[in-house]
Amino acid sequence: LAKTTQPISMDSYEGQEVNITCSHNNIATNDYITWYQQFPSQGPRFIIQGYKTKVTNEVASLFIPADRKSSTLSLPRVSLSDTAVYYCLVGDRYNQGGKLIFGQGTELSVKP
């Protein structure tokens, strides 16, 4: 399984754009990149998933460069309610026995 590295914590202010970068230098050809969000005292929630280039949904954008050795989760105009831990996961999207490995994640703190 490709190991991921992401910052332990980040601070931001309301209204700013937040970019969280994840390194996955040994990503395999079949691996996809997935991000989950976890609020305190809740289970994680799926945010976005991608393979290459750019993916956008109503919550976030995911930027993946051509070499796929890193990816960036972009949260536009954050609010206080975006304060959470964000996990970057990498693995074979179509592996029936694939296991999600959650690291420590990035703790994002949004201030007024």
Place this chain on the structure above:
Amino acid sequence: NAGVTQTPKFRVLKTGQSMTLLCAQDMNHEYMYWYRQDPGMGLRLIHYSVGEGTTAKGEVPDGYNVSRLKKQNFLLGLESAAPSQTSVYFCASSYSLPWDEQFFGPGTRLTVL
């Protein structure tokens, strides 16, 4: 549509006691999972199931057993609880593959004294 529910929400056990955590999903998902989360750490997979009647080991299966007798339910058992099993337990389900979107329950906070 309740999604994924877990019972109970909180529980305190004494060392050596046993208990069963119940997870239920109403989304007709094939895959179900049990994770544990310790303070300051990410989630670790205990056991999972790829369909009714099947179970498989995850990263940290020792001390736990599971059963999936019905598609919508996934039970996690602790036969003889130990203080090292103090944790928050999350159940999750996904439609067909682990890397499909996983839907998580609200968690069960377990303390073993």
